[in-house]
Amino acid sequence: MNDLIRTVLRDHGRLPVPMETLADSDDLYRAGMASHASVNVMLGLEDAFDVEFPDRMLTRGVFASVDAIAAALTELGLGAPA
Amino acid sequence: MTATADDLLAGVARAAQIAATHADDVDRQARFPREAMDELAGCGALAALVPVELGGLELGLDVLAQSCVLLGRACGATAMVFAMHTIQVACLVRHRKDSAWFEAYLRELVATPRLIASATSEVATGGNLGASSAALEPQPDGQLRFDKKAPTISYGAEADDLLTTLRRSPDAEPGDQVAVLTRRGQHELTETGRWDPLGMRGTCSPGFAVTATVGPAQVLPEPFDRISAITMVPVSHVLWSHVWLGIATDAFERARAFTRAGAQRDPAGGDANGRRLSTLLGELSLLRAAVAAGLAELTTATADDDFAGLMTMAAALRFNTLKTTASTSAPQVCWSALAMCGISGYRNDTPYSVGRHLRDALSGSVMVANDRLHATNARLLLVVKDV
Ligand SMILES: Cc1cc2nc3c(=O)[nH]c(=O)nc-3n(C[C@H](O)[C@H](O)[C@H](O)COP(=O)(O)OP(=O)(O)OC[C@H]3O[C@@H](n4cnc5c(N)ncnc54)[C@H](O)[C@@H]3O)c2cc1C
Numbered sequence: 001m002n003d004l005i006r007t008v009l010r011d012h013g014r015l016p017v018p019m020e021t022l023a024d025s026d027d028l029y030r031a032g033m034a035s036h037a038s039v040n041v042m043l044g045l046e047d048a049f050d051v052e053f054p055d056r057m058l059t060r061g062v063f064a065s066v067d068a069i070a071a072a073l074t075e076l077g078l079g080a081p082a
Numbered sequence: 083m084t085a086t087a088d089d090l091l092a093g094v095a096r097a098a099q100i101a102a103t104h105a106d107d108v109d110r111q112a113r114f115p116r117e118a119m120d121e122l123a124g125c126g127a128l129a130a131l132v133p134v135e136l137g138g139l140e141l142g143l144d145v146l147a148q149s150c151v152l153l154g155r156a157c158g159a160t161a162m163v164f165a166m167h168t169i170q171v172a173c174l175v176r177h178r179k180d181s182a183w184f185e186a187y188l189r190e191l192v193a194t195p196r197l198i199a200s201a202t203s204e205v206a207t208g209g210n211l212g213a214s215s216a217a218l219e220p221q222p223d224g225q226l227r228f229d230k231k232a233p234t235i236s237y238g239a240e241a242d243d244l245l246t247t248l249r250r251s252p253d254a255e256p257g258d259q260v261a262v263l264t265r266r267g268q269h270e271l272t273e274t275g276r277w278d279p280l281g282m283r284g285t286c287s288p289g290f291a292v293t294a295t296v297g298p299a300q301v302l303p304e305p306f307d308r309i310s311a312i313t314m315v316p317v318s319h320v321l322w323s324h325v326w327l328g329i330a331t332d333a334f335e336r337a338r339a340f341t342r343a344g345a346q347r348d349p350a351g352g353d354a355n356g357r358r359l360s361t362l363l364g365e366l367s368l369l370r371a372a373v374a375a376g377l378a379e380l381t382t383a384t385a386d387d388d389f390a391g392l393m394t395m396a397a398a399l400r401f402n403t404l405k406t407t408a409s410t411s412a413p414q415v416c417w418s419a420l421a422m423c424g425i426s427g428y429r430n431d432t433p434y435s436v437g438r439h440l441r442d443a444l445s446g447s448v449m450v451a452n453d454r455l456h457a458t459n460a461r462l463l464l465v466v467k468d469v
Contacts, residue, residue: 029307032255035212039395039461046465055396055467060307 012040024066093125094149098156105157108284115160123195137192147324154328158442159284165321170198183299199241205231209450213256217249236287259306269294281441312389319405326412333439337419340434376404399462402455409446416440
């Protein structure tokens with residue numbers, strides 16, 4: 001799951017640093033992800049995992065790290081994080 | 083409503099009367115509405131949100147919103163100064179955590195009223211509240227220093243204290259921000275231009291270069307993205323909208339007085355203006371309903387555990403829409419009132435003048451550009467489910 005999350009972040013996150021340099025727990029906003037880009041990440045995740053995030057999950061915090069995104073997807077019933 | 087809320091509103095009503103007396107002079111001279119602001123300070127309105135445990139009245143946002151309407155009906159600039167100050171107090175109250183420095187500050191605010199201005203926009207980043215260029219720079223003695231070029235600081239020259247957004251540190255990303263409160267004497271403000279705008283002239287909002295040195299205790303303990311989502315943005319949009327509603331309401335009342343005077347002079351005359359007034363009441367009612375709904379939703383969301391609802395994109399979309407809608411419809415109401423009053427509305431020296439109202443209300447769409455908010459909303463609309 002985390003690999004696919006990383007692929008989405010690489011394609012949509014427009015981070016100023018390579019994804020490989022970030023740990024799963026690193027804060028993506030601190031690493032420079034703009035709020036513009038985070039919306040693209042959400043759309044990308046919904047597409048890649050074929051899910052819909054309910055409004056209560058559409059917050060900055062839920063998309064703040066690879067781990068946080070994995071936890072959110074798990075909450076939506078997508079298997080335990082790898 | 084409690085006795086203290088009634089007392090406060092009585093004080094605000096007195097201030098509104100004073101504001102109305104000076105509104106034209108404040109507007110003409112683009113001067114600070116000193117007389118009305120002194121009355122607001124005197125009746126405790128500047129500290130009305132401070133919790134009881136810190137000696138304050140702990141009044142609800144509804145009372146402050148109602149105050150903004152009362153003041154807005156009298157003088158848009160006075161109302162806007164009061165709204166902006168109240169927004170800063172709301173941020174301090176809600177995001178102080180258990181900071182001893184901020185608690186002492188709020189106690190002091192109750193005992194001796196102080197006026198707080200804000201420097202959130204920046205020359206480099208414009209009206210994008212969520213990004214800063216200027217940063218807090220740690221000094222060898224443990225103090226923090228900053229330089230910020232602010233395009234607009236309302237009542238900057240009059241304010242006692244200043245709440246400034248900055249990057250957390252020199253190597254922080256633009257979105258990694260904090261809010262810092264500096265007191266008079268700790269900051270130096272150098273005016274970088276004159277203030278000669280179309281409207282809201284009494285807010286006295288020129289650009290300033292700000293430099294300051296403060297202790298770390300004066301940095302609000304919560305990150306600014308949280309302060310912004312939970313308090314600064316929704317409270318700003320709700321209170322500003324109430325100010326614009328107040329301005330539009332007075333423009334409507336002037337058109338109504340004009341229509342009534344016409345009917346008295348010529349009882350047999352046509353009722354064209356009466357019918358226009360009825361249409362205009364519909365427009366005003368829609369604005370009033372939008373503004374009331376915004377306040378009600380904010381009040382409900384504020385009761386959530388840890389303000390969870392306010393952290394969502396759906397909430398951002400909701401309160402951005404309140405702002406763009408109210409700032410668009412308030413000047414339209416003023417414009418219709420002007421059309422009804424004709425030359426009497428267009429002139430600046432009749433009881434039916436609404437030029438100031440129109441000019442003041444037009445500030446709403448540039449006070450954080452509506453285009454910017456629509457661009458943000460366009461993105462939010464791609465992911466938010468329930469609008
Ligand atoms: C009466 C008044 C008092 C104010 N008081 C204060 C104060 O005390 N403290 C403070 O910090 N600020 C204050 N402001 C806000 C501040 O002056 C401006 O809102 C802010 O500086 C933005 O300025 P700007 O319009 O040049 O920049 P921008 O926000 O950059 O916008 C400029 C123009 O660019 C376009 N634009 C920008 N971004 C986008 C986008 N993403 N999508 C589409 N179009 C876009 C818009 O058409 C916009 O009109 C006040 C404003 C007013 C009117």
